[in-house]
Amino acid sequence: MANLLWLQGGACSGNTMSFLNAEEPSACDLVTDFGINILWHPSLGMELGDNLQKLLKSCISGETPLDIFVFEGTVVQAPDGTGEWNRFAGRAMKDWVTELCDAAQYVVAIGDCATYGGIPATAPNPSESTGMQFLKREHGGFLGTDFASKAGLPVINIPGCPCHPDWVTQILVAVASGRGGEIGLDEFQRPKTFFSSFTQTGCTRNMHFAYKVSATEFGQRKGCLFYDLGCRGPMTHSPCNRILWNRQSSKTRAGMPCLGCTEPEFPFFDLEPGTLFKTQTVMGVPKDLPTGVDKTGYVKLTGAAKAAAPAWAEEDIFVV
């Protein structure tokens, strides 16, 4: 039995909606089969109001053991660091967050907002939003660089806008079954098991990437989205093409360029004019190259690829 509390700060509820799409285990399975006792959740919880306040205080005092504290959304600090622009249960949400994080065995940040600040922290960041332990790439965030939960781990970050339900449920099952200490984390405190491979890993357009055959505009059944349409699949760490979305597909499979939403810079280039769905280039070479590839290597690779490209690569491959 593990007690779980889930709260939302500067959130759109997208991670909750994504979580509710889960199967194997489903949200209900987590409760009935894995002994996760959901103390409260904004969309699912039964205890409310007075009872909720009592519950929150009971978690903070330790009377109710808080095994897992899940936070979705940014920590809103406006105006002037008070957090009053996001009030919850009678006080600034950020004050609840501070006390609950101190009481929890594990703290899990769900989605980009809780991880890095996400869209609300995009310039000019009107709500003074930050992630739990990062603001974009900068370590620290709301809780500070030294924060560790009672189990001795920093915040476990599960980024993505939204994150995939399986990324959440698998980590929750690991924690609930006593294997939380085995979760390996990368430099952004993301579980390595999900965030070491790339979005491109498993993409159905990989052959077009290899032959440098580009999808030059939308609505095509061929071509790689990296060369012209700004896809960040080769530079983004996620298992989006290993663990499919909604059991069916992924953005890049469907024809939508990866936006890099599991990385701290999302939304990239601060959405400046001319940066959306267009590969940014310098002298014809993409500004951001596939991770680990240098410019000379890229020019050689793509030159050779273009020369070797077979005729079929220019035809529809995902045919009707």
Added chain:
Amino acid sequence: MANAAVQTLDISPVGRVEGDLDVRVDIEDGVVTNAWTSAELFRGFEIILRDKDPQAGLVVTPRACGICGASHLTCAAWALDTAWGTEVPRNAILARNLGQIAESLQSLPRHHYGLFMIDMTNKNYRKSEFYEEAVKRWAPFTGTHYEHGVTISGRPVEIYALLGGQWPHSSYMVPGGVMCAPTLTDVTRAWSILEHFKKNWIESMWLGCTLERYEEIKSYDDFMAWLDEKPEHANSDLGLYWRMGLDIGLDKYGVGHGKFISWGYLPHEDKYNNPTIESRNASVIMKSGVYDGASDTHKLMDQIATREDVQHAWYDEPGGLHPFERVTNPVGKNDLDPDGQYSWSTAVRHDDNGRLEAGPLARQVIAGGSHGEDWQHTDPLVLDMYKKMGGASVHLRHFARMHEGVKLYREAERILREFRLDAPWYVKPTETDGQGWGATEAIRGALCHWIEVEGGKIKNYQIIAPTTWNVGPRSNDGERGPIEEALIGTPIADASDPVEVGHVCRSYDSCLVCTVHAHDAKTGKELARFRTA
């Protein structure tokens, strides 16, 4: 009234478009006599969008609300289409509509079981003859139908993933069309998902009959005859909802203003290929409208009549303006003052008709009107119920939401038949400056975006969400917001657990996480709090 027990309820957390809401309600003699709704989260999406790439709304606005992301994307795309003067191929219109419908179908069981029906298991209703069965079916996590309903709600959005790669938060709708080019197997997969959803929930659990039988219901009398026709109907989740709802009096409160708005939605694939703001009303399958219950009159809704008042909201702005004229400017210090400013939501109103209720009930009473084009969808059922049952109520509002499911299902089927797989999905547009407007109906009501592009970047972006219509504070002339108004007259059986207030708020499906505080108005002692959405 010296002995009258006067108490106050406060509902806490809603953002301008999603987030946190507080509601304060005065109760006298066990009945709500006054109400204030306060949105308690501000993230400033309209401010973030200023000076950004014209297409930034396609990425940012679905993230305004993870529950209605497809609806925001629909608005963002059509707003750019009208601003840039694009051509949108018929396949793309169909693909956008299918995404919108998939999201709405998802929301039916998810909202119904996850958020609404839990209240039927409240101990307040233990005297109802249906209580035991309600607990068995609808108790959170463990109820037999709760678990099935919440889990199967994930299926319709698998269709969204076939088009956009994932739900929530894809940006596959772009000016000029869509990013995807589905194949035959995508279409056949979508068919089988729909069939699964129909067989395993709509017909077997929700209706207890076939879609065809349900579609024969055209009037209140037809519906009551259907209910009595077979035990399968009466004991379906719809049948039980209807009978228990009446038994516990959900038809007796939650009246509201009796004035409604819908932008209309689902542009016809052959009628909106060269979209303009002006031509939209005559191009949508589900027609727009304003319905005034008092005079029983329908008319089309024109976006030009939209006004946003801010006298009672935390904005330092002139107010009373059309969104194209508005510049979002939050106050620094958001002190809660029911007599002054008390919400991040603006008070949206129609320039002639004042405050209007948005949502599925609005869509359905508008669908009953004879205004609009001859070919547009009409449906007399809910309007007939509205008249025969004495107006709006918690009961009818939630019924209207669920009633739409069969119609959306049929439209999804039609779309899958209409896709022409070898025809274009996208026509590359030319980026220009200009003003645009995109609208749709999210499951919970009227949603639209206004955009002004100048010098190749966003000059102004304005969003009015259904919850903005419904949850807004008083307008400058003092007219209550729709939920504020609907709370008036609500009976409260147990002030320490005012589930009825929750029923009213949840019947609007407000897109917010809200908490109700009940406290004694004289002593200020807080009696109870609870979440409403």
